[in-house]
Amino acid sequence: MRTATILTAGAISAASAGRINRADFRREDIIYKDVAIIGGGASGAHAAVRLRQDYNKSVVVVEREPILGGHVDTYVDKTTGRIHDYGLALYFPYLDSFDFFSRPEINVTLSPWFPAGGNEVRYIDFTSGQELTSTFQPPDESAGPIAVKKFHDLMTANGWDNMTQPGYWGLPAGKDIPADLLLPIGQFAKKHGIEAMLSTMYPSTGGGVGSRGNFEDILTLSIIKAFPTAWSKVFFGEVAMFSIDGGNQFLYDKISTLLGKDVLYNSQVVNSKRSNSGIELVVDSARLDDDEEQPGKSQKGKGKGKATKKLIIAKKLLLAIPPTRENLAPFDLTPAEKAHFSKPKYGRSHTAIAKHSKLPAGVQLRNLPLSATANPLSPFLQTPFVLSFTSLATNSPLFSLGSSGTNYAAFPPSEAKKVARKAIQTMVDAGTLPDLEGEEVEFVAWSDHGPGGFGVSAQELREGWMEDMYALQGKRSTWFTGNGIAADFTTMLWKFNDQMLDRIAEGL
Ligand SMILES: Cc1cc2nc3c(=O)[nH]c(=O)nc-3n(C[C@H](O)[C@H](O)[C@H](O)COP(=O)(O)OP(=O)(O)OC[C@H]3O[C@@H](n4cnc5c(N)ncnc54)[C@H](O)[C@@H]3O)c2cc1C
Structure with a gap:
């Protein structure tokens, strides 16, 4: 989420042109630490706790937002007191990752996760506003899990699971990356006769949230990042899903207190x-x-900070932010690093809670192209889109929504809001939804999930992009973690961190 952006990329580049002079800083504004961690989402917050508590290293976390947690978005409905996790929803156990929740200093409890249940689903083409007619048969729900199990078995039989999770240390050199992993996901599924998995992968990845391209064209390796083998087990019942009692933000509020x-x-x-x-x-x-883009982003925010400039002097740097050009601009990149990080292109996704008293409570309005009638296994939308409006309760005017755009710069919150409002108006104009009677759709919570997707093309991977990425680990005292370069699930990112922490702590 990037809506609390403090400085523009341009301002950062201009600032980074300067040299650092320690004499410019007051003594109390100079911070000496073993490790400076940039980003306090799942990866950065976990690394900070482990380095400080388990490795006895001093840390400082630099976080752009007023809270920790990254993709976690917990909204508390002030009217009902209900808690809605409208961003990151759930956790699944990956290896011993759940030990982190039960650490004595954290000690949060979890309960089995269930989707906002009991919703009637209506399939509507949001671009025409028309409801899919009774001739439309939704994809056979039972076919998906069977195909996903085949996908799982294919991944493990070929050793592709170990190449792609929790990170890519095991991925072969560019030219040796298995060709199947560099196919578009549509072709991969066809080649292995597992097309039915796509209608499971599609909603699970939010329609390939924020990836470059439309779903069936997205690189298999990119989809696997958001649908790794370990996660696939959820769909054939081998692994369960949990959420944190009190809302997912509770974990990060505890970490915030601890740090x-x-x-x-x-x-x-x-x-x-x-x-x-x-x-x-x-x-x-x-x-x-006072950012109009961010109403209700955090109900637990720490308020506004006082502007200060500080100097951090540390032995190591851990970058736990997406490695985009904009994010890395202030980090003194060499020309080779600049060339490396300028290759990926990212999409962008948003989650939000919309409020309107005339939208049908208790119903999920799911966006599906009219053509899906003819081809139920390819119900894929063209970006940018809103995937669905999901009623949060039968007696509530609140709806969660997720939207996705292919081009990061072209899909800021203002654009995504336009797409969402237009979808609702189009459904009203088509007579599918009742008249809004002049009531505006209000976004009571909005979260920009920032750059998404893998960012790199099949050709760049073949030319060694990932190899080069991992070769950068540890160079110039700098390490990289996070969903930009590893499987995109919290518990998997924690295990990815665990693989690196010994190395980061070495010699400190
Ligand atoms: C809509 C959505 C739903 C998801 N649902 C789930 C789910 O249910 N379960 C699950 O396990 N995973 C889910 N994920 C995947 C999720 O991305 C990962 O689980 C995990 O949260 C990623 O952690 P991270 O630390 O890599 O990145 P983030 O969580 O994005 O953390 C990055 C942090 O860095 C900060 N930051 C960014 N740029 C800068 C900067 N330049 N300077 C300082 N700070 C900066 C951000 O504010 C943020 O706090 C979901 C993702 C999305 C987009």
Whole structure:
């Protein structure tokens, strides 16, 4: 989520042109630590806890938002007191990852997760507003899990699971990456006779949330990042799903309390110097604007920060943010690093809660092209789209929604809101939904999930992009973690961290 952006990429580049002079900082604004961690989402927050508590290393986390948690979005309905996790919803056990929840300093409890149940589903083409007629048969629900199990077995039989989870340490060199993994997912499914898995993968990945391209054209490796073998087990009942009692944000609020002053909120790096013997970072903690893009993002926010400039001097740097050009601009990249990180292109996704008293409560309005009538196994939407409006309760005017666009820059919250409002109006105009009687759709919570997808093409992977990415680990005292370069599930990212922490802590 990037709506609390403090500085523009342009401002950052301009700032990063400067040199770092320690004499420019007051003594109390210079922070000495073993490891500086950028980003306090699932990866950064976990790494901070483990490095500090288990490895006895000092850390500082630089987080752009006023809270920790990244993709977690917990909304508390003030009228009913109900808690809605409208971003990251659930956790599934991957290896021993659940031990993190029960650490004595964290100690959150979990309960089995169920989708907002009991919803009647209506299939509607949001671009025409027309409801799919009675001739439409939704995909056979039972065929998906069988095909997913075949997918799982195919992945493990070929050793592709170990190449792609939790990270890509095991992925062969570019030219040796199995050709199947570089096929578009539609072709991969056809080749292996498992097309039915697509209608399971599609909603599970939010329609390939934020990926580049339309669903059936997305690279298999990219889909696998959001649908790894370990996760596939959920669909044939081998693994269960859980959410945190009190809402998923509760975990990160606990981590926030634990880390205390070791987190700089509302903060971004604006300049840096990295070498093999350590790093220096200039950090701006700026006041947040009253951002109309972010109503209700956090009901637990820490309020507005006072603008300050700090210098962090650390032995190592852990980047737990998506490795986009914009994010990495202030990090003193070499020309080779710049070339490497300028290749990926990202999509963008958003989640939100919309409020309207005339929308049908207790119903899920699912977006499906009219052509899906003829081809139920390819109910894929053209981006940008809203996947669905899902009523949060039969007696509530609140609806969750997720939307996705192919081009990061072209799909800011303002655009996504236009797409959502237009979808509703189109359904009204087609007579599928009742007249709104002049009531505006209100977005009571909005979360920009920022750059999504894999970002790199099959050709770039063949040319060694991932190999080069992992070769950067540890160079110039810098490490990378997070969903930009590993399987995109919290518990898997925690295990990815676990694979690296010994190496990061070495020599500190
Ligand atoms: C809509 C959606 C639903 C999902 N649902 C689930 C789910 O139910 N279960 C699951 O396991 N996974 C889910 N995921 C996957 C999720 O991405 C991962 O589980 C995980 O949260 C990613 O963690 P991360 O640390 O890599 O990134 P993030 O959680 O995105 O954390 C990155 C952090 O860095 C901060 N940041 C970004 N840029 C900067 C910067 N320049 N400077 C400082 N700070 C910065 C961000 O504010 C954020 O806090 C979902 C993803 C999406 C998009």
